[in-house]
Amino acid sequence: MTKDYVIGVDLGGTKILTAIADLEGNILAKVRKDTEAKKGKDVVIQRIKDTVYEVIKEIDGDLSEVKGVGLGVPGPLNISEGIIKSTPNLDFDNLNIIEELSDLNLPIFLENDANAAAIGEKWFGAGKGADNMLYITVSTGIGGGIIINKDIYHGVGDGAGEIGHITLIPDSKVQCGCGNYGCWEALASGTALIRMGREAVESDCDTKIAQLVDSPEEIDGAIIAQAFKEGDEVAKELMNQLATYLGIGLASMINVFNPEKIVVGGGVSQSWDLLKDKVSETIDKRAMSSLVEGVEVVTADLGSEVGVIGALAVALTSLDLL
Template sequence: MSKYCFGIDVGGTSVKCALFSAEGTIEEKWEIPTRTEQEGVKILPDIAEAILKKMEEKEITREEAVGIGIGLPGPIEENGEIACAVNLHWGRKNVEKELEELTGMPVKAGNDANVAALGEMWKGGGKGAKNLILATLGTGVGGGIIINEKIVTGAHGAGGEIGHAMINPAEEKACNCGNKGCLEQYASATGIASLARKALGKTEKESLLRSKSHVTAKDVFDAYKEKDALAQEIVDEFAEYLGRALAVFACVADPDVIVLGGGVSKAGQVLVDCVEKYYQKYAFSACKATPIKLATLGNDAGICGAAKLILSR
């Protein structure tokens, strides 16, 4: 009888690994370095070795293991192939097939942001929901959409790429993706800092932010909490962009809950309150009651979602 599974979250510098019970309890967590040299040829063999060593250490047989779930930074197609993972120096690769051959166990792969959304639905801010939108507000804006407990991947593995929805047709500066006016340009940590620099350049208004040589998103929210007038204007602009975008996504997905994660979410409930005001303003009537909550799993969202991937296979 299967008793265990593994959840793997592959990042550009480290791979987070976890052994789970088949009921979903984390038994042990550890990390290994992500060796990206030589076009990342060692990454999957290193993961396989780490898993097999852990099984030997814990005296777990292959019959006792459900398999391996793995989240990766790139679009994953239905057949388990990743088209490209720039941070890992990979081109097209069938992750599921290769890792199955290396371990002798079933493997299910997913995009890291989508997998994090699954984790938050299973054990985090969206626990108990079957339909969820996760927006991860970090250096960029990632996201995941879950419908009836299933990740929305789409035809090209790009389902849930909410950070690259175009929300400002007047934008002249290009996003990292090459388009202009993407949500990521306003709702990420770098986007908020950019809004702050623009605001500081447009006015002589006194602000706590003027004492900072390099304004960050955290600085903006800290000043906001001190009732700094300019910080309030910046947060208000950010919140309108994000609240309006979430209202559009909710129209399509009709989630039970919207979860906000990533580094910006450390601002806490004040973030939810600001965004919720604009979400309420723009949301379709049937979706207005959808709650917005903070993510709770932090760095464990990826490993939890990866485990859920294979447990639900």
């Protein structure tokens, strides 16, 4: 008796994580490989294929039993044409990835990684049951996925969801990677927290953060969170500043989308306990009360495997199996 499977591939700049699952999304096996991005496009493509073959082999399955492959990749895409327009860390500019993978002879469903994560959380994580939700990942940057009537909203050029680039403080001196000043991402991401922590230490603030590291370069979000937990006032102030910025952006998104749920993922969400009160206070102050009542802000469920679970969910939703 044959069985039916789907495969999810989370393609990152340093690793490829591929999983095979049944049609309920239960993961049966996983294969992880280094991306070997430096060896060029052909090597990376071959490695993607290898993970697909290997993961099928892991469960003694057959290629013919695989209904489709969801592929989550960073960077802007043209989804209908299967093109990766560009990716950070990968030499994939204007690459038709679906063509490159055509000898797998499987339907390939391409999706942006933040959108794939949103789809994963919606079907298998903290977003379960929410048909209109936002997924927001706060780590190095701030990314997002917009789910409307159960589906990802892509926008006219597959570029929707760049919520990290709403302008939060127009006259901010902090320049964002996108070129603009005062983007939400420039002020409320993990990178922003680290910047604030380093500035505090470099300005000789009396803070435990300085005692926890040998040099300002070692400061990261975990260090600042630790200092906060140990009662450091400067660390508390920095976390409150971050939470305020997060809350302002979330309030704006609540006013625009009236979502049922906002799922917050990414590294910064691991310190949510230290942030959530100030985030809530800011949302209450800045979003319309009827919309605040209707929304639940929760942290993501899927942890570090959100990418591959998201890719599986992309395959399952694209095949109308969810």
